[in-house]
Amino acid sequence: MGDTFKYIIDMLVALPIILILIIVSIRLARFNLLNIENTRYTKVLEKIIISKDTQISILKMGDEGLILASSPYKIEKIKELSKEEINIIEEKIKQNKINKDNFKFDLKNIKKYRGD
Numbered sequence: 753m754g755d756t757f758k759y760i761i762d763m764l765v766a767l768p769i770i771l772i773l774i775i776v777s778i779r780l781a782r783f784n785l786l787n788i789e790n791t792r793y794t795k796v797l798e799k800i801i802i803s804k805d806t807q808i809s810i811l812k813m814g815d816e817g818l819i820l821a822s823s824p825y826k827i828e829k830i831k832e833l834s835k836e837e838i839n840i841i842e843e844k845i846k847q848n849k850i851n852k853d854n855f856k857f858d859l860k861n862i863k864k865y866r867g868d
Contacts, residue, residue, distance in 0.1 A: 793813065793814060794811060795811070796810070796812075797811065797812050797841060797845060805824050806823045808820070808821050810833075810841060812842075815835040816838065817833035817841070818831070818832055818833065819833065
């Protein structure tokens with residue numbers, strides 16, 4: 753009986769510690785991933801899939817950018833982008849993201865009003 757009681761007490765002490773460590777590690781991992789993404793020199797701003805094997809990518813490298821077409825057999829540069837063009841594209845992407853977030857919010861409100 754004494755061993756079982758000691759085992760239960762050990763479990764009650766260890767379980768909260770393990771849960772706290774899991775939560776802290778998840779938060780640190782998320783923070784590190786966000787920092788890595790923001791400090792990269794090269795970023796993929798947008799990918800557009802044209803067909804099963806072909807896509808167009810907009811890349812930002814420092815202040816300049818490229819539009820590339822890629823397939824399994826080759827990668828081709830379509831256009832070089834200036835700093836101003838990259839800034840315009842980034843603003844449009846941010847604006848589009850804001851519009852998508854607002855749309856999701858509106859759908860939640862519609863469901864709430866409908867009684868779903």
